[in-house]
Amino acid sequence: MTDAVLPTPATEPSLHTLYRDHRSWLESWLRRRLGNAWDAADLSQDTFLRILASAQPVAQLQEPRAYLVTVGKRLLVNFHQRRSLEQAYLNALARLPEDCVPSPEQRWLLLETLQALDELLDGLPPAVRRAFLWSQLEGLGYREIAERLKVSERTVKRYMAQAYEHCLLVEL
Incomplete structure (x- = not known):
């Protein structure tokens, strides 16, 4: 057969x-x-x-x-x-x-993580992206972020809400 x-x-x-x-x-x-x-x-x-x-x-x-x-x-x-x-x-x-x-293995893992983060944040406006990264990676408060971006703290809060919403929607 x-x-x-x-x-x-x-x-x-x-x-x-x-x-x-x-x-x-x-x-x-x-x-x-x-x-x-x-x-x-x-x-x-x-x-x-x-x-x-x-x-x-x-x-x-x-x-x-x-x-x-x-x-x-x-x-x-x-x-x-x-x-x-x-x-x-x-x-x-x-x-x-x-x-x-870092060792080559650590560098590879870090680079992979950075690329995943970059893909996750893709599509966010630059100011929103910066605010989110400064908050999450550098531990800056909203006041410090507002000073760096030359915007109000209220705007930073909106940026952060937008970034969190984006991350949640991407994860779904």
């Missing part, structure tokens, strides 16, 4: 076709923006994984390259934010005395 081929979801052949027809084009597009074939290949794969996980029916795409560019641009922004955060972290590490420098 021969093994039967299991049926695949209706969107899979469409995703396969989208991947087959546009992956190399997308990688080239990303490579031009990144100047790096390795990162371009990674982001290309991430783009298709996002599409696979999305609710958007691939078969209904009118302009597949425009859709790929939209998803790719979002991933590029995330990539650059992550790199910027990583560079800031490495710069801070370089200023530490040698006996205080």
Whole structure:
């Protein structure tokens, strides 16, 4: 008896076709923006994984390259934010005395935590984000935050409420 081929979801052949027809084009597009074939290949794969996980029916795409560019641009922004955060972290590490420098494992965990925090706070206005981080990471009170931001304490309270609400909604 021969093994039967299991049926695949209706969107899979469409995703396969989208991947087959546009992956190399997308990688080239990303490579031009990144100047790096390795990162371009990674982001290309991430783009298709996002599409696979999305609710958007691939078969209904009118302009597949425009859709790929939209998803790719979002991933590029995330990539650059992550790199910027990583560079800031490495710069801070370089200023530490040698006996205080964390081990490679600790650095990895800290960087992962920073990236998760960055993703959690993504979408908050810069002032709200700063207020939240100063409060949570530096332990500043609302008065001190208000002075730094040059706003009222009442505004800082609103910022904090907005940040907490954002975090709760992201976690749901």
